[in-house]
Amino acid sequence: YRRWLQKRNLSADFLGxxxxxxxxxxxxxxxxxxxxxxxxxxxxxxxxxxxxxxxxSTFEPGPFSPAGTAGNLNQYRFTYFAPFVQDDWKVSNRLSLNLGLR
Incomplete structure (x- = not known):
């Protein structure tokens, strides 16, 4: 589980x-x-x-602004779930399997 919050004032923070x-x-x-x-x-x-x-030149996009218009103060919040299951299985004395699934 990862939560990410980005706060940017696009009128003062330029990317290019x-x-x-x-x-x-x-x-x-x-x-x-x-x-x-x-x-x-x-x-x-x-x-x-x-x-x-x-x-x-610069362009300031906003998440829901029409194409070609400048954005404004925006807050982006994303929640990212990535379950992970792992198991180790010893098949013999010389072979072990480490299995994982995301």
């Missing part, structure tokens, strides 16, 4: 993700020109770590 799609990264041997004045490394994760990104 990073999408790497190389939209603003151009690399070639003859030099390059971009709107932001950099050529990039050719690796989207390296570009992100070096600060070569041009925007960031």
């Amino acid at each position: 993700n990073f999408n790497f799609n190389n939209d603003t990264v151009t690399t070639n041997s003859g030099g390059c020109t971009t709107a932001f004045g950099y050529c990039g490394t050719g690796n989207s994760i390296a570009d992100f770590l070096l600060g070569y990104y041009n925007n960031a």
Whole structure:
């Protein structure tokens, strides 16, 4: 039995993700020109770590809010039951079975 409670104020607690799609990264041997004045490394994760990104955005989902709208102060409560049965059976002096079922 496990009980889990999560309280979060989604208007002040931001989670995010990073999408790497190389939209603003151009690399070639003859030099390059971009709107932001950099050529990039050719690796989207390296570009992100070096600060070569041009925007960031956040989204705050709520558990029962319509898609595309921001959430609010939410409390999530989950109850998780996972019964477990275990038995040890000694078949012979050299063989024992340890059986478990969840």
